[in-house]
Amino acid sequence: MVAGGLVTEERPELIGVPGRPSPLVRPRSDSAVVLALEASVDSLAAALVGFGGDVHASVRVERPRAHLAADEIVADLAELAAPLLARVSGSMSLIGVGVAVVAIVRRTDGLVRLAPNLGWHEVPLARMLTGALDVSVPLTVANDADLGVLAEHRRGAARDVDDAVYIAGEVGVGGGVLVDGRPLRGADGYAGEIGHIPVNPDGRPCRCGSYGCWETEVGERALLSASGRPADGGPDEVGRLLQDAESGDERALAALRQVGEWLGVGIAAIVNVFNPRVVILGSLFDRIYPYVITSVEDRLAARGLAASREHVRVVPAALGGESVLLGAAEQAFEPFLEDPAAWLAPRVGEVHLASA
Amino acid sequence: MVAGGLVTEERPELIGVPGRPSPLVRPRSDSAVVLALEASVDSLAAALVGFGGDVHASVRVERPRAHLAADEIVADLAELAAPLLARVSGSMSLIGVGVAVVAIVRRTDGLVRLAPNLGWHEVPLARMLTGALDVSVPLTVANDADLGVLAEHRRGAARDVDDAVYIAGEVGVGGGVLVDGRPLRGADGYAGEIGHIPVNPDGRPCRCGSYGCWETEVGERALLSASGRPADGGPDEVGRLLQDAESGDERALAALRQVGEWLGVGIAAIVNVFNPRVVILGSLFDRIYPYVITSVEDRLAARGLAASREHVRVVPAALGGESVLLGAAEQAFEPFLEDPAAWLAPRVGEVHLASA
Numbered sequence: 001m002v003a004g005g006l007v008t009e010e011r012p013e014l015i016g017v018p019g020r021p022s023p024l025v026r027p028r029s030d031s032a033v034v035l036a037l038e039a040s041v042d043s044l045a046a047a048l049v050g051f052g053g054d055v056h057a058s059v060r061v062e063r064p065r066a067h068l069a070a071d072e073i074v075a076d077l078a079e080l081a082a083p084l085l086a087r088v089s090g091s092m093s094l095i096g097v098g099v100a101v102v103a104i105v106r107r108t109d110g111l112v113r114l115a116p117n118l119g120w121h122e123v124p125l126a127r128m129l130t131g132a133l134d135v136s137v138p139l140t141v142a143n144d145a146d147l148g149v150l151a152e153h154r155r156g157a158a159r160d161v162d163d164a165v166y167i168a169g170e171v172g173v174g175g176g177v178l179v180d181g182r183p184l185r186g187a188d189g190y191a192g193e194i195g196h197i198p199v200n201p202d203g204r205p206c207r208c209g210s211y212g213c214w215e216t217e218v219g220e221r222a223l224l225s226a227s228g229r230p231a232d233g234g235p236d237e238v239g240r241l242l243q244d245a246e247s248g249d250e251r252a253l254a255a256l257r258q259v260g261e262w263l264g265v266g267i268a269a270i271v272n273v274f275n276p277r278v279v280i281l282g283s284l285f286d287r288i289y290p291y292v293i294t295s296v297e298d299r300l301a302a303r304g305l306a307a308s309r310e311h312v313r314v315v316p317a318a319l320g321g322e323s324v325l326l327g328a329a330e331q332a333f334e335p336f337l338e339d340p341a342a343w344l345a346p347r348v349g350e351v352h353l354a355s356a
Numbered sequence: 357m358v359a360g361g362l363v364t365e366e367r368p369e370l371i372g373v374p375g376r377p378s379p380l381v382r383p384r385s386d387s388a389v390v391l392a393l394e395a396s397v398d399s400l401a402a403a404l405v406g407f408g409g410d411v412h413a414s415v416r417v418e419r420p421r422a423h424l425a426a427d428e429i430v431a432d433l434a435e436l437a438a439p440l441l442a443r444v445s446g447s448m449s450l451i452g453v454g455v456a457v458v459a460i461v462r463r464t465d466g467l468v469r470l471a472p473n474l475g476w477h478e479v480p481l482a483r484m485l486t487g488a489l490d491v492s493v494p495l496t497v498a499n500d501a502d503l504g505v506l507a508e509h510r511r512g513a514a515r516d517v518d519d520a521v522y523i524a525g526e527v528g529v530g531g532g533v534l535v536d537g538r539p540l541r542g543a544d545g546y547a548g549e550i551g552h553i554p555v556n557p558d559g560r561p562c563r564c565g566s567y568g569c570w571e572t573e574v575g576e577r578a579l580l581s582a583s584g585r586p587a588d589g590g591p592d593e594v595g596r597l598l599q600d601a602e603s604g605d606e607r608a609l610a611a612l613r614q615v616g617e618w619l620g621v622g623i624a625a626i627v628n629v630f631n632p633r634v635v636i637l638g639s640l641f642d643r644i645y646p647y648v649i650t651s652v653e654d655r656l657a658a659r660g661l662a663a664s665r666e667h668v669r670v671v672p673a674a675l676g677g678e679s680v681l682l683g684a685a686e687q688a689f690e691p692f693l694e695d696p697a698a699w700l701a702p703r704v705g706e707v708h709l710a711s712a
Contacts, residue, residue, distance in 0.1 A: 104661065104663050104664075106663075113662075113663040114661070114662070114663060161543070162543070163542055163543040163547075175629075179535055179540055179542075180538070180541065182536070184535055184630075185536065185631075186519055186535075186630055186631025186632065186664070187517070187518070187519040187631050187632060187633045187667065187668075188631055188663070188664075188666075188667065189631070190631040190661065190663050190664045191519075191629065191630050191631040191664075192629065193628040193629065193631075193661055193664065194628075194629060196624075196625075196628040196661055197553065197625045197628060197629065198555060198621050198624060198625055198659050199554060199555065199557075200557055201555070201556055201558075201621075202557075202558075208661055209658075209662070210624070210658060210659045210660075265554050265557075268552075268554060268566070269552075269553045269554055269625075272549040272550075272552040272553060273531075273547065273548065273549065273550060273553065273629065274540075274542055274547050275541075275542025275543050275544055275545070275546040275547040275549075276542065276543060277543040302565075302566060303554050303566045304566075305460065305470070305546070305549055305552055305564055306469075306470070306565070307460050307462075307469040307470060307544070307546050308460075308542070308544075308546045308547075308549065310544075311543065311544065312543075
C-alpha cells in the first residue's frame with residue numbers, strides 16, 4: 001500500500017495521449033523506456049513511457065496538501081514506481097528516470113532549493129530517489145513547469161513553434177519557457193519563476209517572502225478568496241466554484257473575471273519579455289480557461305506591446321493534466337536523443353558508450 | 357555639415373575601449389572592418405571598428421529630442437558615416453554594417469515597428485539606410501539594448517558569464533538578454549522589453565499605450581519628476597540632479613532612492629524570470645549607479661527569490677556609454693564569425709562564398 005497518508009485511489013489506466021514519434025531519431029527497436037515521476041501539490045504520479053511518448057502504464061494517486069517529509073514522498077514515489085519497473089523485462093530496456101517536482105531545482109545535482117507547497121527547503125531529491133528506486137540509470141530532477149513546456153513542445157500545443165511559455169499553477173504559479181527551441185534554464189536552473197514577478201505594490205504577502213507577486217493575484221487561493229470561499233479549499237472547492245459559475249452565479253463569475261484580468265496582466269509581462277508564439281495555460285489555468293480567456297485577452301490587448309502580441313496565441317494545455325509527467329519522460333530521454341547509438345548498442349556490464 | 361537640426365559637436369576622438377581580441381577566430385589580416393551606427397535618444401554615432409573591437413575612428417553628435425522624420429535621421433547617419441567609409445582603403449575591407457536603434461525592431465528585415473522616443477512607427481530602417489549608405493555589404497538593424505548585452509558579453513561586464521541582462525534606459529527602458537550564451541530574440545525579435553513589465557496597477561500612463569509599466573517608475577522622466585524638476589529636462593537636468601545629490605540635497609537624494617527602489621523591484625522580476633549571473637546597468641542607470649545601488653540591492657533582497665539572487669551581481673556597464681555602438685559592430689561581424697574563410701578569401705566582383 002502507498003504509505004504516508006495518501007488516498008490510495010489508484011487509476012492505473014493508460015493515458016490516451018495524442019502524439020507522434022519525435023522526428024529526430026528512431027530507435028532500432030521499441031525497447032527503450034523511461035520511468036517518469038511527478039510530485040505535485042495534489043497528487044503523485046508515475047508512468048512507464050516508451051520512445052515517442054507512448055505511455056505503457058501509468059498511475060496517479062491523490063495526496064493531501066499536508067506537508068510531508070521528503071523521505072515519505074520519496075518512499076511513496078518508489079512504491080508507485082515498483083510495479084511499473086517490474087514490467088521492464090525481456091526486450092525492454094530502462095534507460096533513464098525523469099522526475100518533476102513543484103519546486104525550484106538546481107539542475108546540476110537535482111537539489112530542491114525551495115518547494116513552498118511541499119514545505120521543503122534544500123532537499124537532495126535526486127540523491128534520495130536514486131537510492132530509493134535502486135536503479136542504475138541516469139535520474140534527472142526538474143521543475144514541473146519546465147517539463148510541462150517540454151512535453152507541449154514535443155507533442156502538444158507548442159509543437160510547431162520554438163518560442164513558448166507554459167504556465168503551471170495551483171497554489172503556486174510557475175513558468176516553463178522555451179526560447180528558440182531550447183529550454184530557458186538560467187545560470188543555475190532557476191529561471192522561469194514568473195509567479196514571482198512583482199505586479200502589485202499593495203499586494204498580499206507571498207510564500208516566497210516577498211509580497212504582491214503575480215501568484216498572489218492569480219493562484220488558487222486568490223481565486224477562492226475572491227469568490228468568498230475558503231482560500232485553502234483546494235481543487236474540490238475550485239470544482240464547486242466552476243459549477244456555480246456554470247449555473248450563472250454572479251459572485252463566482254466575478255471572481256473568475258478578476259483572476260482573468262490579473263492573469264492577463266501577467267501574460268502581458270510574459271509577452272513583452274519573451275515575445276512568444278504561444279502561451280499555454282496548464283493545471284488550474286487549464287481548468288478555468290473558458291471562464292477567463294475573454295478577460296485575459298482584454299488585459300493582454302491593453303497591457304501588451306502591439307508588436308509582441310501580434311502573433312501570440314493563449315491556449316489551454318493540449319496534454320491536459322499530463323503535460324508535466326510526460327515532460328519528465330521527455331527529459332529522461334534526453335541523453336538517448338543526444339547519442340542514441342551508445343544506448344542501443346549491446347552493453348557489456350557497466351561499460352557504456354555515451355559521450356557525456 | 358550634419359543636417360536636420362543637429363548640434364554638430366563632433367568628438368571624433370578614438371574611444372579607448374578596454375578589450376582583447378575574441379578568442380573564437382582570428383582573421384588572417386587586420387583588414388576586416390565594419391561600420392557601426394547608433395540612433396539613440398540624445399545622440400547619433402558612427403564608428404569604424406576592426407576585428408576584436410579595435411575602434412579605428414568614431415564620431416558622436418548630440419541631437420535634440422524633437423521627433424525627426426526617419427529620412428532626416430537616415431541622412432544624418434549617412435553623413436556621419438561618409439568620412440569613416442572614406443578611410444576604408446588599401447588593405448582594409450568593409451564586411452558589414454551594424455545599426456543600433458532605440459526601437460522595437462523586426463530582425464528579419466530591420467523594420468522598426470515602434471520607436472516612441474523617435475516618434476517612428478513602421479519605418480523600414482534597414483532598407484532606407486542600405487540605400488543612403490550606398491554600400492553592398494550586409495546591413496543589420498537591432499534594438500539598442502540587445503546590442504548592449506552583446507558588447508558587454510564579448511568584452512565587458514558579462515565577459516565570463518552566459519546568462520546576463522543589460523538594462524538600457526533614458527526616457528524609455530529596454531533590456532538585452534543573454535540566455536545560455538545566446539541572445540534572447542523571441543519569435544519576431546521583440547523580446548526583452550522589460551521596460552513594459554506592468555509593475556504598478558495605479559501607475560502613470562506609458563508611451564506604449566499601457567500604464568504602470570516599469571519604465572514609468574524608473575525612466576528619466578520619473579526620476580526628474582520625483583525631484584521636482586521638469587520631467588522633460590533631459591540628460592542635462594539629470595546632470596544637475598546628480599550635482600545636487602553630490603552636495604547632499606535631500607530632495608535629490610530622495611528621488612534617487614525612490615527610483616532605486618523601483619529599479620530594485622524590476623530587477624527582482626528580472627532575476628526571478630531569468631536567473632542571470634549579472635545584471636548590467638547601462639546609460640541612465642550607469643550614470644546614477646552610485647546613488648541607487650544600495651536601494652536596488654535592498655529591494656532585490658526583499659523581492660527576489662533567495663535561490664535566484666544568490667549569485668547575481670548588479671554592476672554598471674563596463675563599456676560605459678559605448679556598449680550599444682560597440683554591440684552594433686559585434687553584430688556586423690556575425691556573418692564573418694560564422695564563416696571567416698568565405699570573407700577573407702579573395703573576392704572577384706560580386707561573387708562571394710558566404711554560405712548563408
